[in-house]
Amino acid sequence: MEPNQQSPQGSLFGRLSYFTDMLAWPLRTSHYLELVNPLWTTHALQARVEKVWDETRDARTLTLRPGLNWRGHRAGQHIRVGIPVGGMHYTRTYTISSPPERDDGCITITVKAHPGGRISSHLVRQIKVGSYLPIGLPQGDFTLPDATPVRPLFISAGSGITPVMSMLRSLIARDRLPHSVHIHYAPHDYDVIFG
Numbered sequence: 548m549e550p551n552q553q554s555p556q557g558s559l560f561g562r563l564s565y566f567t568d569m570l571a572w573p574l575r576t577s578h579y580l581e582l583v584n585p586l587w588t589t590h591a592l593q594a595r596v597e598k599v600w601d602e603t604r605d606a607r608t609l610t611l612r613p614g615l616n617w618r619g620h621r622a623g624q625h626i627r628v629g630i631p632v633g634g635m636h637y638t639r640t641y642t643i644s645s646p647p648e649r650d651d652g653c654i655t656i657t658v659k660a661h662p663g664g665r666i667s668s669h670l671v672r673q674i675k676v677g678s679y680l681p682i683g684l685p686q687g688d689f690t691l692p693d694a695t696p697v698r699p700l701f702i703s704a705g706s707g708i709t710p711v712m713s714m715l716r717s718l719i720a721r722d723r724l725p726h727s728v729h730i731h732y733a734p735h736d737y738d739v740i741f742g
């Protein structure tokens with residue numbers, strides 16, 4: 548689905564839930580649907596971890612299937628991810644590393660475990676396939692211009708490669724990748740995410 552396309556609230560489902568909400572009061576239909584499948588909720592957005600993939604010794608890509616409220620993203624945008632750890636709820640920001648053109652309804656985030664970092668280490672080492680994570684809608688203006696750049700230069704370091712990867716993948720998916728240069732900094736060859 549493209550960004551800003553009609554949300555589920557404007558759909559037949561949305562109109563139906565207007566009536567079922569009256570029966571569900573003081574909660575909403577969405578709260579009951581959440582008990583069946585957290586991805587069906589419309590009062591909050593959740594994503595299911597579909598796959599985990601180790602990129603390097605300390606960076607992992609998580610494939611997430613967002614719920615019904617997802618509206619698509621632009622290459623380069625980021626999302627807020629809620630992570631429960633030890634009875635506490637934390638929120639961190641991660642750039643979507645997959646292109647908007649991906650057609651299985653999933654997105655990926657690629658997380659590097661920071662030494663001493665509380666949440667990134669948990670995401671890289673502990674999160675299991677089948678977990679549900681609350682996510683926010685995509686944000687950020689660091690995106691490709693509508694007109695394809697003629698000779699783009701990308702410069703990144705460490706996990707900062709994630710928006711560049713989404714942009715390059717998007718250009719490739721649209722068959723619009725121009726002659727490009729990408730300079731990336733990492734301590735060692737084996738630390739290069741997507742290397």
Ligand SMILES: Cc1cc2nc3c(=O)[nH]c(=O)nc-3n(C[C@H](O)[C@H](O)[C@H](O)COP(=O)(O)OP(=O)(O)OC[C@H]3O[C@@H](n4cnc5c(N)ncnc54)[C@H](O)[C@@H]3O)c2cc1C
Pocket residue numbers: 625639640641642643657658659660661662663664665666667668706707709710
């Ligand atoms: C727009 C945006 C996009 C981002 N995209 C990505 C992405 O695609 N991939 C990615 O991996 N990250 C990304 N980040 C960074 C991410 O949001 C987290 O900041 C990162 O994962 C670290 O979180 P953490 O909880 O592990 O670290 P935290 O626990 O929050 O700590 C962060 C750092 O501070 C140090 N630190 C913590 N406490 C102390 C202290 N008391 N004294 C001294 N130092 C301390 C830690 O060692 C660690 O290095 C992005 C951030 C932004 C703002």
